[in-house]
Amino acid sequence: MAYAQTGSIHGVVGDDRGSPLAGAVVTLYAPPHPALVAHTDETGYYAFGQLRPGDYELVVTFVGHERYRRPLTVKEATQRVDIVLNASQHQLAQVEVMAEKESSRLEQKPLAIKSVDIQEVISQNTVLSDVADRISGVRIRRSGSLGDRSDVSINGVRGTGIRLYVDGLPMEIMYPYFDISTIPLSNIKRLDVYKGVVPIDVGTDAMGGAVNIVTEQRHGNNLRVGYYVGSFNTHMADVQVGLASKNKYFVNLSGAFNYSDNDYRMNAFVFENNRTEKIKRFHDAYQMSFVSLNMGVRDKAWADELRLTVNYNDGFKELQQGTRLTATSVGEARYDADNYSGSLNYRKTFWGNRLKVATVLHSGTDNLAYRDTARAVYSWSGALIARSAQGELAFGLNDNRTQSLINRTTVTFNLSENHRFMASNSYARQKRTGKNHLLGDNRQADYLNYPQQLTKNISGLAYEGRFFDRMTVTTAAKFYFYKLNGVENNTFEAVGKTDRFGGFNVAAKYDFDSYLHAKASYERGFLIPFFEQFVGDGATILRNIHLRPESSDNLNASVGYERQLTADWSVYATVNGFLRAQYDVIYVTSGIIRRYENQEEVRTLGGEGELAIRFKNWQLKGALTALGKRFVNMKDPRNAYLEGTTFPNDPTRYGNVELQWQRKNFRVYGFYHHIGTFNHTLLGASDNAENRPELFVPAQHRFDAGVSYRFTRYNLTVALNAVNLTDAELFDNFSVPKPGRSFNARFIYEINKF
Known part of the structure; x- marks a missing residue:
């Protein structure tokens, strides 16, 4: 009888830009009864059930936003109360250290996670x-210039062992030719970096870490225009506009354009002068354009959200070199690519937020054209010095088409406030065909003409529970399946490969008090090779259908401390140790013509830490990583010489320090980045930086500085930055030189209500 006479309220908490706020604190007061507290989930949703009818006060707080309060009368029915919080610049400036953690709630979980709000760092x-x-613990490296592919390393695991996701979907399937260095910043809300175990609703076959790019999903009227101009004729422009109706329908249109000549100066061998000189890169331009339209409806009885998105992007990248710097340059080879895709997202909660269902279906087509037909050899000076019969890198005139389909469905059941179960399934299929135009109409002799198809299905079951109000435990089991169909590249005979296996993970967090906690996690993970690793790219990467899945044992243990000491002082610190034992490591060879191979066993042992201290308007923060990554247990006698040597092209000591001062709308910062000496190629047992310096990349020191100011009256933010102030000699993947001193300016105009 008492239950029949209760009521309930639920709703969504969002900001004044129309984005949901995860981790907002929602409190119901009805003195003399105890206050009721709820926290919004990742969609901004909150709910209170079994409430006594009567008068309450509803209060909502969220870091960086003004407090919301209103009287509320609860009746014997279900009421929906949506809440919009307005940003508070003063509060945001005072608690910026805490904001990252509270904005996503992810760092409170047992997993090793770092979450960054892009809007707080976009200006620099x-x-x-x-x-x-x-x-x-994170290193992102490119082969030199803007538009080149990036190599991501997290705690010693690098390359494709680290998966990249966009809203939980694998980037290599959604956008095979996109990269973390080429995705426009304008439409990104948050960057979540998982250092070890990845939750089943995000990860697929990530092994040892992942990066999830969370995009803005706005539901209100808004306008944002950004423009970036920098050295080397670099320009980046973006625009985003959103419209919403009172009956919960919305539409968002966004676009971006990036261009750079990448014509920075560097030291290179000038063939005709037979010496190393300072030259200007001359064939390294990059261009990318992107447009996206999404529309949908939210907060209906049949759907929390239904969203349809269509995307189109295209671009080109001139090639100045191969993987490594050689005595001659490239002057005409290039890639051209385009992608068109669409996705459908659906979310719905049932039974007062106890059951959540989310599914997304994405389909896309990518076209890549590789052009290397010039019979020319160029000096790094830009002069044509010889004629070649086989192109500059990999003689070819190829078109490749990749068709992709992916679906992820996740069901979450909240058994109680402290216990929940989750099931997630990810199905993906990629099919590639192409044409080698150098073979004319002889399609039977054209390897690219034969379809290559990779199908993957990865399922997961997970449990999360909180015990004794101090300990949180998560555990999950994963089931992997893949099937590859194609032809052998010489005989064109049909080949196929199928495999299935299982893995698991467990993680725990213990809160000693509200300031100090400890975390630990273990994962037995697997990595299914990328489609490109199996079948090549039709240009400079050859196929290898005999690749084996990579596996690993991953262990993390950390301690974290976070506290607002006084009104002026706050501190955040974390120390994490990690062990990675990788088997059948997948790596790419370093020649001009490359392919992916399996190495035997690599073991990584290391530690990393972060520290952030704020005093009034000052903030000092730093990060440091140290690791050892070595070959062990080499079973092949031909590789015995590698036993105990350091794995190549992987920095082992790196860190950064940033000092900033902020008052109201003005901010100034200085940044220092250090990378220690490391080998860029395989070593012998006695090789070191002293007796074989040509095998090592020297230590690097980079200093940056910048200022930004927000003109509140005009809704305009202006930022000026200087990168590599000392014009130090810096290097990237395989010792390729990076740009010297450069300058840039960014302008952002934004209206969140109209």
Whole structure:
């Protein structure tokens, strides 16, 4: 009888830009009864059930936003109360250290996670990879210039062992030719870096870490225009506009354009002068354009959200070199690519938020054209010095088409406030065909003409529970399946490969008090090779259908402390140790013509830490990583010489320090980044930086600085940045030189209500 006379309220908490706020604190007061407290989930949703009818006060707080309060009368029915919080610039400036953690709630979980709000760092970073590169344990490297593919390393696991996701979907399937360094910053809300175990509703076959790019999903009227101009004729422009109706329908349109000549100066061998000189890169331009339209409806009885998205992007990248710097340059080879795709998202909660269902279906087509037909050899000076009969890199005139389909469905059941279960399934299929135009109409002799198809299905079951109000435990089991169909590249005979296996993980967090906690996690993980690793790219990467899945044992243990000491002082610190034992490691060879191979066993042992201290308007923060990554247990006698040597092209000591001062709308910062000496190629047992310096990349020191100011009256933010102030000699993948001193300016105009 008492239950029949109760009521309930639920709703969504969002900001004044129309984005949901995860981790907001919602409190119901009805003195003299105890206050009731709820926290919004990742969609901004909250709910209170079995409430006594009567008068209450509803109060909502969220870091960086003004407090919301209103009287509320609960009746014997279900009521929906949606809440919009307005941003508070004063509060945001005072608690910026805490904001990252509270904005996503992810760092409170047992997993080793670092979450970054992009809007807080966009003014001082050029591309998304710059943001990730400042996180402890993370290294993002390119082969030199803007538009080149990135190599992501997290706690010693690198390359494709680290999966990249966009809203929980694998980037290599959604956008095979996109990269963390080329995705526009304008439409990104948050960057979540998982250092070890990845939850089943995000990860697929990530092994040892993942990066999830969370995009803005706005539901209100808003306008944002951004423009970036920098050295080397670099320009980046973006625009985003959103409209919403009172009956919960919405539409968002966004677009971006990036261009750079990448014509920075560097030291290279000038063939005709037979010496190393300072030259200007001359064939390294990059261009990308992107447009996206999404529309949908939210907060209906049949759907929390239904969203349809269509995307189109295209671009090109001139090739100045292969993987490594050689005595001659490339002057005409290039890639051209385009992608068109669509996705459908659906979310719904049932039974007062106890059961959540989310599914997304994505389909896309990518076209890649590789052009290397010039019979020419170029000097690094730009001069044509010889004629070649086989192109500059990999003689070819190829078109490749990749058709992709992926679905992820996740069901979450909240058994109680402290216990929940989750099931998630990810199905993906990629099919590639192409044409080698050098073979004319002889399609039977054209390997690219034969379809290659990879199908993957990865399922997971997970449990999360909180015990004794101090300990949180998560555990999950994963089931992997893949099937490859294609032809052998010489005989064109049909080949196929199928495999299935299982893995698991467990993680725990113990809260000693509200300031100090400890975390530990273990995972037995597997990595299914990328489609491109199996079948090649039709240009400079050859196929290898005999690749084996990579596996690993991953262990993390950390201690974290976070406290607002006084009104002026706050501190955040974390120390994490990690062990990675990788088997059948997948790596790419370093020649001009490359392919992916399996190495035997590699073991990584290391530690990392972060520290952030705030005093009034000052903040000092730093990150440091140290690791050892070595070959062990080499079973093949031909590789015995590698036993105990350091794995190549992997920095082992790196860190950064940033000092900033902020008052109201003005901010100034200085940043220092260090990378220690490391080998860029395989070593012998006695090789070191002293007796074989040509095998090592020297230590690197980079200093940046910048200022930004928000003109509140005009809704305009202006930022000026200087990168590599000392014009130090810096290097990237395989010792390829990076740009010297450069400058940039960014302008952001934004209206969140109209």
